[in-house]
Amino acid sequence: MTPHPFDQAVALVAAGEHEWTGQTSASYANFIGPYGGITAAQLMAAVMAHPQRIGDPVALTINFAAAVADGEFTVRARPARTNRSTQHWIVEMLQEGQAVTTATVMTAVRRETWSAQEARMPTVSAPLDVERETPFRHVAWLSRYDRRFIRGNIPREWNGQGGEDSITQLWMRDEPTRPLDFLSLTAMSDVFFPRIWLRRATLVPLGTVTMTVYYHCDAAQLAATGTDHVLGQVQGSGFRNGYLDHAGHLWNARGELLVSTHQLMYYKE
Amino acid sequence: MTPHPFDQAVALVAAGEHEWTGQTSASYANFIGPYGGITAAQLMAAVMAHPQRIGDPVALTINFAAAVADGEFTVRARPARTNRSTQHWIVEMLQEGQAVTTATVMTAVRRETWSAQEARMPTVSAPLDVERETPFRHVAWLSRYDRRFIRGNIPREWNGQGGEDSITQLWMRDEPTRPLDFLSLTAMSDVFFPRIWLRRATLVPLGTVTMTVYYHCDAAQLAATGTDHVLGQVQGSGFRNGYLDHAGHLWNARGELLVSTHQLMYYKE
Numbered sequence: 082m083t084p085h086p087f088d089q090a091v092a093l094v095a096a097g098e099h100e101w102t103g104q105t106s107a108s109y110a111n112f113i114g115p116y117g118g119i120t121a122a123q124l125m126a127a128v129m130a131h132p133q134r135i136g137d138p139v140a141l142t143i144n145f146a147a148a149v150a151d152g153e154f155t156v157r158a159r160p161a162r163t164n165r166s167t168q169h170w171i172v173e174m175l176q177e178g179q180a181v182t183t184a185t186v187m188t189a190v191r192r193e194t195w196s197a198q199e200a201r202m203p204t205v206s207a208p209l210d211v212e213r214e215t216p217f218r219h220v221a222w223l224s225r226y227d228r229r230f231i232r233g234n235i236p237r238e239w240n241g242q243g244g245e246d247s248i249t250q251l252w253m254r255d256e257p258t259r260p261l262d263f264l265s266l267t268a269m270s271d272v273f274f275p276r277i278w279l280r281r282a283t284l285v286p287l288g289t290v291t292m293t294v295y296y297h298c299d300a301a302q303l304a305a306t307g308t309d310h311v312l313g314q315v316q317g318s319g320f321r322n323g324y325l326d327h328a329g330h331l332w333n334a335r336g337e338l339l340v341s342t343h344q345l346m347y348y349k350e
Numbered sequence: 351m352t353p354h355p356f357d358q359a360v361a362l363v364a365a366g367e368h369e370w371t372g373q374t375s376a377s378y379a380n381f382i383g384p385y386g387g388i389t390a391a392q393l394m395a396a397v398m399a400h401p402q403r404i405g406d407p408v409a410l411t412i413n414f415a416a417a418v419a420d421g422e423f424t425v426r427a428r429p430a431r432t433n434r435s436t437q438h439w440i441v442e443m444l445q446e447g448q449a450v451t452t453a454t455v456m457t458a459v460r461r462e463t464w465s466a467q468e469a470r471m472p473t474v475s476a477p478l479d480v481e482r483e484t485p486f487r488h489v490a491w492l493s494r495y496d497r498r499f500i501r502g503n504i505p506r507e508w509n510g511q512g513g514e515d516s517i518t519q520l521w522m523r524d525e526p527t528r529p530l531d532f533l534s535l536t537a538m539s540d541v542f543f544p545r546i547w548l549r550r551a552t553l554v555p556l557g558t559v560t561m562t563v564y565y566h567c568d569a570a571q572l573a574a575t576g577t578d579h580v581l582g583q584v585q586g587s588g589f590r591n592g593y594l595d596h597a598g599h600l601w602n603a604r605g606e607l608l609v610s611t612h613q614l615m616y617y618k619e
Contacts, residue, residue, distance in 0.1 A: 139593050140614050142411040142562060144456060162415035162452075169413050171440070179431070183430050183440060183454055185453075195554075195589070196589055196590040293411060295593075295595045318467075319564075320465055321567075322465060324460070328597055328610070345456075
């Protein structure tokens with residue numbers, strides 16, 4: 082049986098105490114270079130594979146310092162500080178000996194406490210009642226997600242007639258389906274197209290420079306979510322002199338908050 | 351003339367190519383150890399002082415890996431990747447040779463582009479029309495800010511009767527006044543007390559584990575803001591099994607978005 086393209090993409094080979102090698106994946110290619118979400122998942126895969134790891138991911142920040150070239154890469158993941166139930170990681174992806182991405186990850190053993198969810202999932206149509214997006218064939222990674230937009234789809238015409246806000250809501254899952262885990266959830270956190278495209282309906286050149294993911298969920302919730310669709314909602318807050326941010330949330334269909342995620346993008350004009 | 355306590359707190363002494371030493375500041379002490387915002391400002395101070403720096407801060411993520419002890423510390427700040435107009439930094443604070451905080455910083459030369467602000471400042475009373483908070487004398491850093499709460503002040507009674515949401519709005523500025531710059535703005539981004547206290551009205555033990563700041567402003571806007579109050583608004587989104595997040599914004603009184611900021615806190619029960 083052929084492995085799922087996602088599992089192929091995040092497969093790493095141990096190359097030293099804190100070092101792994103991997104390959105970019107044609108299945109998750111973007112316009113140029115790989116989809117940022119798959120790069121984030123590859124960095125997290127090294128942490129998940131590390132024999133000294135304690136607990137599950139609670140936070141990730143990844144910085145896209147330079148373009149990732151198609152081909153081989155090295156991931157270095159080392160625990161910078163290990164406490165009793167928490168661990169702080171410094172992670173780098175290298176190509177030709179140069180850091181192309183840097184990241185910090187925090188993992189922790191969680192235990193049951195008082196809990197509350199303030200970011201409620203918006204009331205939207207069920208995933209199978211929403212039309213599935215036709216992937217754009219020039220961008221491979223879009224075919225790796227079943228995406229169903231409720232609101233704020235990518236502009237159909239690049240006519241400069243943008244919208245008043247940059248809110249997007251969509252259902253998404255892996256294509257072909259694959260049970261959700263921390264790695265695929267990490268990748269999905271980057272699924273939102275650039276907010277400035279909604280505001281301007283202009284194909285501005287841009288790229289993510291840093292992304293943060295806070296994980297509110299545990300492995301049991303992810304297992305229970307399985308291959309169901311996940312709802313994403315995102316909105317930009319500031320667009321100024323070359324940089325814009327957005328803040329998003331992902332929920333499973335039961336309305337449980339899986340992650341909150343933020344990113345800063347560079348844009349050219 | 352005695353320097354402002356903030357300038358004393360962020361004063362570093364060069365100790366090597368990428369290394370500085372500093373001292374924790376009694377003026378910015380928290381219950382235990384230093385206020386996290388001042389630690390963030392001290393890390394950023396090393397980047398700002400670095401002779402190889404290009405541009406101004408656009409993003410910071412700081413991870414509080416272990417308690418910072420009162421006394422001397424070392425900051426290591428090195429450019430991990432330098433591009434034409436952007437730079438990615440890896441920064442660590444060390445005590446006794448161990449990393450107590452890790453951080454990544456991005457700096458960039460910004461140029462004028464299409465801009466828009468989607469996170470509008472809420473309509474609130476002018477700062478001088480709002481009552482000034484009396485600092486809590488057991489926590490030194492609170493006396494270093496003039497804080498005026500519009501909404502969501504810290505509970506007056508720890509009676510377990512928390513609120514329905516965790517929204518706080520407050521005006522703030524340095525006390526004594528000091529013209530705003532990237533360092534003081536970094537420190538102010540951590541000014542919000544823990545959201546779980548609002549929700550539970552219970553003094554749960556906790557601490558910030560990671561904080562991210564996206565800088566939407568430039569030095570000219572900060573200079574124009576000067577010693578005016580800055581409005582902060584913040585809300586939590588998920589509180590689950592030991593970790594909670596919040597998302598906040600800071601605006602100057604003219605309504606210009608200065609930063610968006612997020613953090614994840616650990617809580618004990």
